[in-house]
Amino acid sequence: MMFEPTRRAGLQRLARFAPHAGKTYTSERNFDRNRRAAAVSFLSPYIRHRLVSEREILSEILAHHTLKTAMPFVQEVFWRGYFKGWLEQRPSVWSAYQAERDASLLDPLPNYQTAVSGQTGIACFDHWCQQLRQTGYLHNHARMWFASIWIFTLRLPWPLGADFFLRHLQDADPASNTLSWRWVAGLHTPGKHYLATAENIAKFTDGRFQPTGQLNENAAPLIEEKTHPIVPITPRSPDLPTRALWLMTEEDCQPPPDGAKPAGVLGIVSPDATGFAINAVRHAASTANGQTDVGHNWSTAICRAAAKAGTSDVICAHLPVGPAAAGFAKTYQNLAAKNIRIHVFVRAYDRHVWPHTTKGFFKLKKQIPALLRDLDL
Ligand SMILES: Cc1cc2nc3c(=O)[nH]c(=O)nc-3n(C[C@H](O)[C@H](O)[C@H](O)COP(=O)(O)OP(=O)(O)OC[C@H]3O[C@@H](n4cnc5c(N)ncnc54)[C@H](O)[C@@H]3O)c2cc1C
Incomplete structure (x- = not known):
């Protein structure tokens, strides 16, 4: 590993x-x-x-x-x-990505399978594809080259590439991944895209790869019709109850802020999470003498863990935009109906x-x- x-x-x-x-x-x-x-x-x-x-x-x-x-x-x-x-301030970028990904998956282009199995004939791209599948990691420059070749040389939809990364990266992150793919495509800073060149790849791979003549080095940036309005955020932190169940998630395995003394610990992980995320939460929760629930039906696990800890209060670090936040939004409503109070805090760094x-x-x-x-x- x-x-x-x-x-x-x-x-x-x-x-x-x-x-x-x-x-x-x-x-x-x-x-x-x-x-x-x-x-x-x-x-x-x-x-x-x-x-x-x-x-x-x-x-x-x-x-x-x-x-x-x-x-x-x-x-x-x-x-x-x-x-x-x-x-966090433009959540529609995430939902639009998911919708485009799902639409593209219904009718994937013929070279999609060739790309995700690392059989394009572009040696560097095929190498990074295998490296990603085998290790769950790519160097930042390799991620940029890979995304650029995917979008501008192979002419595949960027949401499918972002999805491929999210399913394989051990650091898979809705924000860093989606926005980096959009940045390469020219959508994050409209009109400015990232074009991989054979010369740059040869230089920064110490000559291991020289895809001369194989890349589209003159493509125009992608254009987006949609606009993504800013949703203002007010990242505050409430006073936390002194005795509460501490909820650990794939977004945050750190202890709660000073002063909050957990009466019990529960780890929750969304079904979309990578192996690293699942094992990270499991390990962190068990180190703090807690259990972990993987899935989207978290209400039952939370109620049970809260009852065991003898509290109706649950503390949890804010879940930023992504699968865990979406799953938790549903759980939140179920718990309110069962008189469980959730206290969400935002870390000082994020605030x-x-x-x-x-x-x-x-x-x-x-x-x-x-x-x-x-x-x-
Ligand atoms: C197409 C594409 C997809 C990406 N997807 C992800 C992703 O899903 N998750 C992810 O964490 N990073 C992502 N990145 C950013 C970056 O590639 C990785 O964070 C970095 O390669 C991780 O390796 P490191 O820890 O050795 O980086 P280092 O260079 O040692 O950087 C230290 C830390 O800074 C942060 N960081 C570094 N570069 C970036 C960056 N460009 N953007 C945001 N944070 C950065 C990371 O947390 C990283 O661990 C992506 C970049 C691209 C171009």
């Missing part, structure tokens, strides 16, 4: 990576090399499920480097928060970052030093 789904493994990985997050990361991060020679952190599955939080990662990195030296890495961590906050994610990343980037100060980092 490439990623052990435990907090301990995430913290060990962070400790090993932190000394290299400055100059080495800055100069080498764009090279897609084998794992031993790679300069990137491989922390994404741990951050995605908050086995290790953004705050913990930034704190460790800034203990080893000045902000100036570590800025390229720090910015990447903030890209994640940017995408999460952006999608600080999300208000700056209404436009492009640059707006958030300018705030990074102030945000780090506000977060005591």
Whole structure:
């Protein structure tokens, strides 16, 4: 297994990576090399499920480097928060993606099967396809090249590519994945797309791949008719009850904020979750002496766990846009009818970052030093 789904493994990985997050990361991060020679952190599955939080990662990195030296890495961590906050304020992007994906799956193009089985004849693409299936991970540059070849050379619908990634990535994330695919297509920043070139691939794979003459290097960006209105968010955190069932989810395996003392623990995971997500929640919940329920009929499991813990209060970190939030919306109503009170809190990191994610990343980037100060980092 490439990623052990435990907090301990995430913290060990962070400790090993932190000394290299400055100059080495800055100069080498764009090279897609084998794992031993790679300069990137491989922390994404741990951050995605908050086995290790953004705050913990930034704190460790800034203990080893000045902000100036570590800025390229720090910015990447903030890209994640940017995408999460952006999608939170434009939930119709997620529902439109799901609708387009379902429509495209009804009548997939003939080269769809060739692409997802890694038999296109474009050696680099076929290699990344197998790598993704076998390891659940691709380097960021490989994800960009893969998505670009999928959209502009193979002319396949981007939602099918995003769906393929979501089903195989161990860090599969509704926001980072959907918005990155849209960014490559030219839909996130309208008119600006990402075109993979043979020269760039040869350079950043150390010449392992040279797809000269195989790629469409002159395609125009995709265009979207739909508009996605902003839905304002007010990320607040209520006072939490002192005795409550603590609900752990695939979105957040961290303990509740200080002061909230769980009377019991239950992990819940949506049926769409990857193996890493399921095992991460299972392990985190059992470490805190709790059980885990996989599925979308969470009401019964929550009522039972709350009764066992002797409480009618449940505390849970906010579920951002995605399958878990959709499943939980239904559960929420069922629980209200059974007099179970759910107290949802938003982590301080999200409360600080999300208000700056209404436009492009640059707006958030300018705030990074102030945000780090506000977060005591
Ligand atoms: C088409 C496409 C799909 C993607 N799908 C996902 C996804 O489902 N889940 C996911 O976590 N990331 C996704 N990314 C972003 C990025 O590729 C991965 O986060 C990164 O490759 C993870 O490897 P790492 O932890 O070694 O990265 P590092 O370079 O070590 O970065 C550290 C952390 O910063 C964050 N990060 C880095 N780059 C990005 C980025 N471009 N956007 C958002 N966050 C970033 C991640 O949390 C990452 O763990 C996608 C990118 C593309 C182009």
